[in-house]
Each structure stands twice: as C-alpha cells, then as structure tokens.
Amino acid sequence: MVELYHSDCRKILMFYTEYRPQKFNELIGADHIISAITGALAKGLPAHAYFFYGSRGIGKTTTARLLAKALNCENPTNSPSFEPCGKCQSCLSIYNGNHLDLIEIDAASNRGIENIRDIKENVVLAPSMGKNKVYIIDEVHMLTTEASNALLKLLEEPPTHAYFILCTTNPEKVIDTIKSRCQQFQFKRPTINELKQKLLKIAKDKRFEITEDQIQKISKSAKGAYREAETLLEQLINGNSNVIGDMFETNSDYKYLGEMILNSDVASAIEHINKVYTDGNNLEVWTEKYISYLRGLLLAKVGVKNLSGEFLDQDDGFMKKASLDLIQKMVKRFTQALFEFKTAIIPTLPLEMALIDLLIENIPDEKPVSSAPLEIPVVSRDFPYKKLIEAVKPHNHSIYLILYSCDVQSFDGKYLTLVAYYSFHKERVMSMKVKDIIQAEAEKLIGSPVVLKCELSDKKLDAKKLTDKNLKSVKEPMDIEEVFEKVFGDDMEES
Ligand SMILES: [Zn+2]
Structure with a gap:
C-alpha cells in the first residue's frame, strides 16, 4: 500500500512515498547508475530493457519510476544533466500513480504465462497519453519458466515505443538470456551516513527537531534500507517516541537472554522465551531478528568493522563475554529452530530445545553418560x-x-x-x-x-x-x- 486515507478522506502520503525522490539528482548513493541512465537519455538513446537488482527498499522501483517519468516528460531539462520537469501532465500523472502508459506488474502475484501474454497484446498498441509505454516488472525472478521465456521473446523485439524495467531482489534466479538482453545495474545498500542525510532532510522539511542520538539509532536500526528508516522516522514524528524505546527494548531483551546463556541458566532462559511469546511476539520473526543480531556479534567478534549499510556493535556486552564458538553454535542452533517452527506442536518448543541443546552442552557435565547417544563416538574438537x-x-x-x-x-x-x-x-x-x-x-x-x-x-x-x-x-x-x-x-x- 502506498497511500493512506484519513477518515475525512483527505489523502495523505506515507513518508516513503512523499519523500520518494522526484528527480535523478535527489537519489542518494547511486551516482554511477544515474549518470549512465541520464547520459543515455540526454543522447536520446535509452536502452529498451533495464535490469535493476539489489535488496529491498533501496531505490530500485523509485529509479524505475523516475526513468518512466523521464521517458514521457513533455519538457525535460538537460542542464546540468537530464531531468524530467516534474510539472507537465505526464510527470504529474506518474507522481499521482495514474499514468496510463506506466504499467507496473508485481510478478510475485502475476507469475504465469497468461500475465506475459496480456503484456504482449497490450504492448503493440500505441501509448494512450504519453510518448512511450513503460513496463516495470517487480520481483521478476518470481515468473514461471514459461512466463520467463515469453518475456524473453518480448525483450528480443520490443516495439519502438516500449521500455521494460525489470527489478529483482534475487538476480541469480532470473535466466541469463533475459539478463543479457538488458542493461544491468546493481543497487547497493545505503551507508549509515547516506541514511542519516536522508533522514535529516525529511526531519528538516517537517520542522521536526530530531536529536543526533535519534538519527543514529534509526539509521542503525534500518539495516541499510531507506524504506525502513523513513517508516521509523515517520512513526517518531507522528508522536510514537516508543519507536526508539522499542529498539532498546529488543536489544535489552537479547542482552537479558545473553546473560542467562552465559550463566548456563537454562530454566530462566526458557521462562524468558515463554514470556516473549505470551507478550504477543511472533517467535519466528523474533528468532529471525535474534539470529541477525547474533550474526552481527559474530562478525564483530572476528574483527569485521564495517559492512556497507550495516552497523556492527563492537561494544556489545554479550559479544565480549561469549566465546566465538558459543556464538557460532547459537547461530547454527537457532537457525535450525527456525526450520522447526513450521511443524512445532507447541510454538515455543523449537526455541526451548535449542536452549537446552546449547546450555546443557555448556554446563560441566554431571549427568550419567548412559543417556547420551554414543553409537558414534563423540570426540571433542577442542581437546588434543x-x-x-x-x-x-x-x-x-x-x-x-x-x-x-x-x-x-x-x-x-x-x-x-x-x-x-x-x-x-x-x-x-x-x-x-x-x-x-x-x-x-x-x-x-x-x-x-x-x-x-x-x-x-x-x-x-x-x-x-x-x-x-x-x-x-x-x-x-x-x-x-x-x-x-x-x-x-x-x-x-x-x-
Ligand atoms: Zn514533465
């Protein structure tokens, strides 16, 4: 959903839509892509097919819509670089999401051959209101094999007025023959500083006084996605200051569990997991986030200091006290638990089993060994x-x-x-x-x-x-x- 309606029917836009860049020069951190695209537009030689790939929420569809705007703008400027005017009927229609010649298809829900056939029948018709027809196919990797092959045919001989922009988070799942017909661009996650720049711009625009600390926390929490960062900022500006508190909450939640794991306090750890569940958390989502947190610790522990767009906490207390081996085991065991949720009879059981496995191993072993499965001898790797x-x-x-x-x-x-x-x-x-x-x-x-x-x-x-x-x-x-x-x-x- 990109639009929200108030009860008084006044249309309001969500931040991510409202602050979606409307000009190429407003796109942050994609300079090489923008200069290649605007350069071709300036020469009047845009490609008929583009392939944009990269993770979620980092500007693929935003760039695709800008390109669609540029291809249909009635008064584009060319100084200092190519830009759509943003004022003509075509630009405004695209901004409002009702341009008849911009066709956006979500391949995740339109995967079949019949969907591509629809495009094939439609594409030969002349544009209704603009100069060109632009097809944005999002999550193109979701198309069936048949549909992919039909799309390939379309890309091989597109009508002169037709342009295709294929977007995906999984480029490796798209057949090579499609990719080779396209100009390919990889979108990178924004860095923490690029996210901060964007957030400061919005806050300033909204006349919202945001502290350096809040900016920092949102940028870290957004995990390299503009969409996530802007949604968090929107909640904060709308008076939900808990959004910052929640980030802390999740973290203290992890820290609490970490302490219990370090103390080999299996009973309290299990009680805590049950509390997380009865508090209304989806344990699958919670576990995914926890694994992602542990991964951060693991990378920080082996000395990784900087990942593009990701924040690695070098000062996490649990990371400092826990051994690399323990954190690694936790990542493995919780990942296994993630697969067990689907078939779990009791929702908390996969995590309970994971904790028991992890913690019983850590307790100096006093239990009779006869209960352990010893068919295949276990030799500790740590002892020579x-x-x-x-x-x-x-x-x-x-x-x-x-x-x-x-x-x-x-x-x-x-x-x-x-x-x-x-x-x-x-x-x-x-x-x-x-x-x-x-x-x-x-x-x-x-x-x-x-x-x-x-x-x-x-x-x-x-x-x-x-x-x-x-x-x-x-x-x-x-x-x-x-x-x-x-x-x-x-x-x-x-x-
Ligand atoms: Zn225009």
Missing part, C-alpha cells in the same frame, strides 16, 4: 586427545592402548571427561597413579590444570568397530591379536 595419548605412551604402554578405546565426552577448559566402554577401563584410567599421569600430561598440553573424569557408557561398541577405530588411530602397524590382548585382556600389569 591424540596428542595426549602419545604423551602418555612413554609412561605406560597399556594405558596408552586403553585410552585409544575411550573417547572424549567433553572438555570445558578444566574438566576433561572421558567415556569408557568397559568398567575395567574406567577403573584403570581413574586409578590414582594413572589419573595423575594423564592429568599432568593434559596440563602440559593445555597450559593450565586439568581435572580428569571418566564416565562409563552403557552402550557397548562392537569389538570390530572399536578395533578398526583403534588400529586406524594408531600410527605404527600393530598386530590385531596384540591389541585385543592388551586392550581387553585382564592381565595388565601396574606400571
């Missing part, structure tokens, strides 16, 4: 287990072999928990002397004290699998009988 085995070897050859038949269950920087599949292995590993050797060697590897724990799995790996695994892991060739005897024999000596 093979190096430990090699380091233990000079002390005690049989322990070295027993360690090969165990797995690392977890390592949290201090507690190293192994899983043994046989009780006598566990007893051996945890006997005081052996335990001391393992802990001492582990400390040398990690550089800080390590406390060894060993859990017994109730799942027995079958002997074949275990032997294969052992032999694969051992560098030097070894006699299979010897391995069996040493690992499973009862006659092991104390070192």
Whole structure:
C-alpha cells in the first residue's frame, strides 16, 4: 500500500512515498547508475530493457519510476544533466500513480504465462497519453519458466515505443538470456551516513527537531534500507517516541537472554522465551531478528568493522563475554529452530530445545553418560586427545592402548571427561597413579590444570568397530591379536 486515507478522506502520503525522490539528482548513493541512465537519455538513446537488482527498499522501483517519468516528460531539462520537469501532465500523472502508459506488474502475484501474454497484446498498441509505454516488472525472478521465456521473446523485439524495467531482489534466479538482453545495474545498500542525510532532510522539511542520538539509532536500526528508516522516522514524528524505546527494548531483551546463556541458566532462559511469546511476539520473526543480531556479534567478534549499510556493535556486552564458538553454535542452533517452527506442536518448543541443546552442552557435565547417544563416538574438537595419548605412551604402554578405546565426552577448559566402554577401563584410567599421569600430561598440553573424569557408557561398541577405530588411530602397524590382548585382556600389569 502506498497511500493512506484519513477518515475525512483527505489523502495523505506515507513518508516513503512523499519523500520518494522526484528527480535523478535527489537519489542518494547511486551516482554511477544515474549518470549512465541520464547520459543515455540526454543522447536520446535509452536502452529498451533495464535490469535493476539489489535488496529491498533501496531505490530500485523509485529509479524505475523516475526513468518512466523521464521517458514521457513533455519538457525535460538537460542542464546540468537530464531531468524530467516534474510539472507537465505526464510527470504529474506518474507522481499521482495514474499514468496510463506506466504499467507496473508485481510478478510475485502475476507469475504465469497468461500475465506475459496480456503484456504482449497490450504492448503493440500505441501509448494512450504519453510518448512511450513503460513496463516495470517487480520481483521478476518470481515468473514461471514459461512466463520467463515469453518475456524473453518480448525483450528480443520490443516495439519502438516500449521500455521494460525489470527489478529483482534475487538476480541469480532470473535466466541469463533475459539478463543479457538488458542493461544491468546493481543497487547497493545505503551507508549509515547516506541514511542519516536522508533522514535529516525529511526531519528538516517537517520542522521536526530530531536529536543526533535519534538519527543514529534509526539509521542503525534500518539495516541499510531507506524504506525502513523513513517508516521509523515517520512513526517518531507522528508522536510514537516508543519507536526508539522499542529498539532498546529488543536489544535489552537479547542482552537479558545473553546473560542467562552465559550463566548456563537454562530454566530462566526458557521462562524468558515463554514470556516473549505470551507478550504477543511472533517467535519466528523474533528468532529471525535474534539470529541477525547474533550474526552481527559474530562478525564483530572476528574483527569485521564495517559492512556497507550495516552497523556492527563492537561494544556489545554479550559479544565480549561469549566465546566465538558459543556464538557460532547459537547461530547454527537457532537457525535450525527456525526450520522447526513450521511443524512445532507447541510454538515455543523449537526455541526451548535449542536452549537446552546449547546450555546443557555448556554446563560441566554431571549427568550419567548412559543417556547420551554414543553409537558414534563423540570426540571433542577442542581437546588434543591424540596428542595426549602419545604423551602418555612413554609412561605406560597399556594405558596408552586403553585410552585409544575411550573417547572424549567433553572438555570445558578444566574438566576433561572421558567415556569408557568397559568398567575395567574406567577403573584403570581413574586409578590414582594413572589419573595423575594423564592429568599432568593434559596440563602440559593445555597450559593450565586439568581435572580428569571418566564416565562409563552403557552402550557397548562392537569389538570390530572399536578395533578398526583403534588400529586406524594408531600410527605404527600393530598386530590385531596384540591389541585385543592388551586392550581387553585382564592381565595388565601396574606400571
Ligand atoms: Zn514533465
């Protein structure tokens, strides 16, 4: 919807429409595109087909309508560069959205071959009121294959009075043969400064005193889209100062959850998610935003300072305290949750499961290991287990072999928990002397004290699998009988 009506039927325009640039020189941050287009217009040689691509709300259709205006203007100026007059009947009709020769098609809802056939029948007719017929096809990637091929035919031999402007957020989904018939322009997200410029201009025009802080917050929150920024500013000017508060609210919401995750407080984290839900939030949307927030932290954490149009908070408290590994796991696990919403019986369940997965992993593990699925041995990537085995070897050859038949269950920087599949292995590993050797060697590897724990799995790996695994892991060739005897024999000596 581009227009709103008050109860008194006085037509008002939304900011995004009201402040839609009406001249090429009002477009911010698209200089290379504008100079190419106006240059061709000035020479009287505009292309018959254009392909505009880039993300939402950054000026593709605005530029397309300006181009349509320029192609039909009765008194265009050419100094210093080509501009439509903005005053002739044609310009005014386009501004008011009722020009008969500007045909806008939303391909998302008009995807089929019959829609392109309609254009084909219509395009040959002479323009009704202007010089040229202009077709803007938005979200052109949504057309069916049949429709795309029909469109291609149209682009190959357009009548001289017909111009096509194809817009899309997904250029890779448009067939190459269509793209190659068009002059292609990529629209970039505006930078924070470009957004600020635009907001200041509107605020000044509306005689609204906006603080630097408000401008800054709206620019950051708009995530590189003019449309989003202008909608937020409009709400603010219309007296909804909560719009700024809401931005804070969402953020403090995340920060609160972050604290609970850092404290491994799974119960409070789940209660919080349920509160978010009962407060009336759509959890799917909430999760999308949360993932986007986490992504920002992840990028900031690895040192990315500047993304065009995006703000990366370098001072986020959660980012500073959480490990890169944890944030990465959170992004992965919450993304998985996003796919689970569709089939969830209880709306909060996907997030609850995600939190349990994430937090139980972080708690030093006290639960009996028998409940964990251990069919496929889990080896912690963080702990150099093979190096430990090699380091233990000079002390005690049989322990070295027993360690090969165990797995690392977890390592949290201090507690190293192994899983043994046989009780006598566990007893051996945890006997005081052996335990001391393992802990001492582990400390040398990690550089800080390590406390060894060993859990017994109730799942027995079958002997074949275990032997294969052992032999694969051992560098030097070894006699299979010897391995069996040493690992499973009862006659092991104390070192
Ligand atoms: Zn005009």
